[in-house]
Amino acid sequence: xxxxxxxxxxxxxxxxxxxxxxxxxxxxxxxxxxxxxxxxxxxxxxxxxxxxxxxxxxxxxxxxxxxxxxxxxxxxxxxxxxxxxxxxxxxxxxxxxxxxxxxxxxxxxxxxxxxxxxxxxxxxxxxxxxxxxxxxxxxxxxxxxxxxxxxxxxxxxxxxxxxxxxxxxxxxxxxxxxxxxxxxxxxxxxxxxxxxxxxxxxxxxxxxxxxxxxxxxxxxxxxxxxxxxxxxxxxxxxxxxxxxxxxxxxxxxxxxxxxxxxxxxxxxxxxxxxxxxxxxxxxxxxxxxxxx
Amino acid sequence: xxxxxxxxxxxxxxxxxxxxxxxxxxxxxxxxxxxxxxxxxxxxxxxxxxxxxxxxxxxxxxxxxxxxxxxxxxxxxxxxxxxxxxxxxxxxxxxxxxxxxxxxxxxxxxxxxxxxxxxxxxxxxxxxxxxxxxxxxxxxxxxxxxxxxxxxxxxxxxxxxxxxxxxxxxxxxxxxxxxxxxxxxxxxxxxxxxxxxxxxxxxxxxxxxxxxxxxxxxxxxxxxxxxxxxxxxxxxxxxxxxxxxxxxxxxxxxxxxxxxxxxxxxxxxxxxxxxxxxxxxxxxxxxxxxxxxxxxxxxxxxxxxxxxxxxxxxxxxxxxxxxxxxxxxxxxxxxxxxxxxxxxxxxxxxxxxxxxxxxxxxxxxx
Numbered sequence: 001x002x003x004x005x006x007x008x009x010x011x012x013x014x015x016x017x018x019x020x021x022x023x024x025x026x027x028x029x030x031x032x033x034x035x036x037x038x039x040x041x042x043x044x045x046x047x048x049x050x051x052x053x054x055x056x057x058x059x060x061x062x063x064x065x066x067x068x069x070x071x072x073x074x075x076x077x078x079x080x081x082x083x084x085x086x087x088x089x090x091x092x093x094x095x096x097x098x099x100x101x102x103x104x105x106x107x108x109x110x111x112x113x114x115x116x117x118x119x120x121x122x123x124x125x126x127x128x129x130x131x132x133x134x135x136x137x138x139x140x141x142x143x144x145x146x147x148x149x150x151x152x153x154x155x156x157x158x159x160x161x162x163x164x165x166x167x168x169x170x171x172x173x174x175x176x177x178x179x180x181x182x183x184x185x186x187x188x189x190x191x192x193x194x195x196x197x198x199x200x201x202x203x204x205x206x207x208x209x210x211x212x213x214x215x216x217x218x219x220x221x222x223x224x225x226x227x228x229x230x231x232x233x234x235x236x237x238x239x240x241x242x243x244x245x246x247x248x249x250x251x252x253x254x255x256x257x258x259x260x261x262x263x264x265x266x267x268x269x270x271x272x273x274x275x276x277x278x279x280x281x282x283x284x285x286x287x288x289x290x291x292x
Numbered sequence: 293x294x295x296x297x298x299x300x301x302x303x304x305x306x307x308x309x310x311x312x313x314x315x316x317x318x319x320x321x322x323x324x325x326x327x328x329x330x331x332x333x334x335x336x337x338x339x340x341x342x343x344x345x346x347x348x349x350x351x352x353x354x355x356x357x358x359x360x361x362x363x364x365x366x367x368x369x370x371x372x373x374x375x376x377x378x379x380x381x382x383x384x385x386x387x388x389x390x391x392x393x394x395x396x397x398x399x400x401x402x403x404x405x406x407x408x409x410x411x412x413x414x415x416x417x418x419x420x421x422x423x424x425x426x427x428x429x430x431x432x433x434x435x436x437x438x439x440x441x442x443x444x445x446x447x448x449x450x451x452x453x454x455x456x457x458x459x460x461x462x463x464x465x466x467x468x469x470x471x472x473x474x475x476x477x478x479x480x481x482x483x484x485x486x487x488x489x490x491x492x493x494x495x496x497x498x499x500x501x502x503x504x505x506x507x508x509x510x511x512x513x514x515x516x517x518x519x520x521x522x523x524x525x526x527x528x529x530x531x532x533x534x535x536x537x538x539x540x541x542x543x544x545x546x547x548x549x550x551x552x553x554x555x556x557x558x559x560x561x562x563x564x565x566x567x568x569x570x571x572x573x574x575x576x577x578x579x580x581x582x583x584x585x586x587x588x589x590x591x592x593x594x595x596x597x598x599x600x601x602x603x604x605x606x607x608x609x610x611x612x613x614x615x616x617x618x619x620x621x622x623x624x625x626x627x628x629x630x631x632x633x634x635x636x637x638x639x640x641x642x643x644x645x646x647x648x649x650x651x652x653x654x655x656x657x658x
Contacts, residue, residue: 185400185403187394188394188460188463191358192387192467193384193386193418193467194417202405203402206404207403207404289403290403290447
């Protein structure tokens, strides 16, 4: 038998895998919606300084806790500040708190989880025990302790929240790695002669990333709320600069008198999380070559 | 042909692999010797097969040969160098020469990489070829294994088992290896596809001047392509012989039993006597003496106390049995199909005619 089986070769499309993923992402309606929501909020956060809105810190005793009106579209808060402009300025702090801290958590947690699960042995023991210890401390307490240690500012709050959310990613990644590394293709990568780093980067990471991505989009919400708690304690965004979380925090005292104070930041957090979630899901499907 | 013994390419010296079994708080650790003091010499350019039933340690041995596992004791020599003591970096470099084909084509290819990237990777690691050169080689390799070069942009899940195994073989060839170890490379495939892949391996072996080490549990699969065959039982090699000799005159009682177990397409060839009784003993507590003695029809008291060594029996064969000389003559020759009697031949032709007549009617009434 000849090894060469002659075949008629049709003109095959030469699609690069990256462009295939991009095409799939664009074809997914929910991913596009998610992208639109996220882009909208990022847009207003970036454009806050040039938008024709009131000073978010300007108080006015004549318009305390006013319902939405033509002058103040989203109403005013307990000391007469315009909620619309506070929402727009707050988007900056909240998105930063949500996205940057989750990025920190993923960028630190995932490599540790990879190393821990891949190498096993004493490295795994050390990393896992530290993770256990961190997970034993309630998320918020840990964040408060870290933020207090680092000093009060939005940047430090983001670092504190990121580090507090990190153990979940270590644990999640490690568990995924443990199941993926028993696959033949990982052994095959060793048989080909790849170094450990290349195996982790090209064989393990892409195959463990889907659940990490989902966890990350969900953690964005937790992080936004955590920033609120920190700023309530004076450890996050420094007043009078607004953030959605701190607005929500204050609003809960006026739920019966001025419910709109809670509506807007609550709805915004909901929408941002929904947006990230849809985008994350779409991204996960687009990056998986098995999904069509 | 020179009289000199052919050059050894891989040699195992009393290589042993133990896995630790269950270890409880109050129980001592138990060990399974998956491979027990196996010494083999694989010659350059040959097709060397290792057969045995499941759990006999043949896959472990295959992995030891290319250091996907570290031996617990003993050494594995590749062209004279002990690969079990090489540093990680040196070993990685050596993997250019030693490649591995996996049993399960569905889990042995990274689902996130395109076929092209998969085949290109060994070249990236081991050669200094430029990207266009690598791409060209990928296309060439794909053609060699009977796939279209245009497939290189597709993902493994878009292929069938046989095609995937071809991709696995192309990947193993990409670094320009000298030895390919196949861990049951065809046992996960359909029988019709098995033959294709086996033929492919044979062709490629000749073309690339390879040494093949094939693991199998199916004697029929390797029959037509092996030069020498080692039979394993419970982690040990019990018989080692050239292909023809082993099939024509199996010497070890276990090999004889294996031969009897090959199904024969002839009613006369079937024997009613059961080949082997009992199960393979637990490798956690292998029997003393000859590991095969509890199931051996010829076992004596000597077999249960003293372990037979793998010894040369002259004509390029080795056997580990105390008594092989006694029953060497009565080796079963079941593999040869007995000639059909004139009566049987008549019945066969009648049957064939019947079948041809019936075919249209059965097609009409499904």
